[in-house]
Amino acid sequence: MTPTTPLLWQTATLERVVPQTARVSSFFFRLSQPFRHVAGQHVDVRLTAPDGYVAQRGYSIGSGPESEPGVIELCIEELEGGEVSPFFHEVAKPGDEIELRGPLGGHFIWTEPMGGPVLLIAGGSGVVPLMAMARHRAALGSQVPMALLYSARVWDELIFREELLQLHGARNGFDLVLTLTRDAEKREGARGRRIDSAMVMEAIDQFPEPPKLVYLCGSNAFVAAASDAVIAAGIAETAIRTERYGG
Numbered sequence: 001m002t003p004t005t006p007l008l009w010q011t012a013t014l015e016r017v018v019p020q021t022a023r024v025s026s027f028f029f030r031l032s033q034p035f036r037h038v039a040g041q042h043v044d045v046r047l048t049a050p051d052g053y054v055a056q057r058g059y060s061i062g063s064g065p066e067s068e069p070g071v072i073e074l075c076i077e078e079l080e081g082g083e084v085s086p087f088f089h090e091v092a093k094p095g096d097e098i099e100l101r102g103p104l105g106g107h108f109i110w111t112e113p114m115g116g117p118v119l120l121i122a123g124g125s126g127v128v129p130l131m132a133m134a135r136h137r138a139a140l141g142s143q144v145p146m147a148l149l150y151s152a153r154v155w156d157e158l159i160f161r162e163e164l165l166q167l168h169g170a171r172n173g174f175d176l177v178l179t180l181t182r183d184a185e186k187r188e189g190a191r192g193r194r195i196d197s198a199m200v201m202e203a204i205d206q207f208p209e210p211p212k213l214v215y216l217c218g219s220n221a222f223v224a225a226a227s228d229a230v231i232a233a234g235i236a237e238t239a240i241r242t243e244r245y246g247g
């Protein structure tokens, strides 16, 4: 039996911040102890106040494993009244150090040998680990069929929007299906309702066979509703892997 080594905390330096939407930004951290992650994994972040109070949260790694060595992208939504997420948006600045540990998670991951077709379903910031999977596929030039069904409230809250539209536009086996639940305007190519089984069927329409793997990520309520839609679409429950962000 191999003893499991506890993952050690390390410091990471905030290098740059790239706004994604009004409430979401990408935070690029340089690791003091570089690691290579697998698409879908996350890190724990730990903040310690001057009085010693500690707050810890999980954040998915948005960058693909092939991106800039030693740097990871965390993409964080600012939750009003939250303990940790507002710190990144309102206090942290380039050059600051935080503590993190990882990479964590061995179930909600995708590597090319795991194959496909792969259906990704995201609600809001739940797109982050799925973006790492899409980026990984693109970096490898993989032919594994992959589709992302992505739900947000409005067009301007679609994180990674331009990059996703580009991946879709490449027409090389990556399909993007968007749905906006509260956009007053009709957006070309975007559905205007919550995810249901018909939308799941539409997302997998281009697949040569039913999805082998389905990854669902978002708030607790989103993951529960999307799981029901996937099962109602006739996809085996055993294919589904979920990551719940809380809320």
Ligand SMILES: Cc1cc2nc3c(=O)[nH]c(=O)nc-3n(C[C@H](O)[C@H](O)[C@H](O)COP(=O)(O)OP(=O)(O)OC[C@H]3O[C@@H](n4cnc5c(N)ncnc54)[C@H](O)[C@@H]3O)c2cc1C
Pocket: 042, 057, 058, 059, 060, 061, 074, 075, 076, 077, 078, 079, 080, 081, 082, 083, 084, 085, 086, 125, 128, 129, 218, 219, 243, 244, 245, 246, 247
């Ligand atoms: C494995 C994992 C990966 C995650 N990856 C990401 C990520 O990539 N990006 C990201 O922005 N977040 C991610 N999260 C969520 C993150 O860990 C925090 O829960 C989130 O940032 C809120 O923390 P907070 O301290 O700001 O708010 P808290 O002080 O914890 O909560 C403030 C209020 O917001 C509610 N709340 C907490 N989480 C959510 C939520 N997700 N949606 C709606 N309401 C919520 C709480 O119930 C509470 O009422 C991830 C969570 C897990 C478990």
